Amino acid sequence: MKIEINGTLTEMRADTLAGLLDELGHGDAKVATALNETFVPASARGQTALAPGDRVEIVAPRQGG
Template sequence: MQITVNAKPYDISAETLGAALAELGFASPAIATALNGRFVPTCARDTILLATGDQLEVLAPMQGG
């Protein structure tokens, strides 16, 4: 299915948010996710089903000042 991740289109085979993150290489537990503009907590990622056209934002903490 086609989804957008951080403003870039991707074709993925995963059906859940958790599986999509793994497929896309986001392995760090220290990331924040938003699906279609709504925050998704880590504990819910494996239960959230994706659909074609979904917009996913993945944010990682940055170090610095």
């Protein structure tokens, strides 16, 4: 299915947010996620279904000064 990931339309096979993160190689990474502009906590990603046209944002924390 085609979904938008960080502003880029992408063809993915995953049907949940957790599956999407695994498919993208972010499986165990500490990232923040939002689906259609709504924050999704890590504990809910496995139950968060994806649909064609969804917009997903994945943000990794940064360090520095």
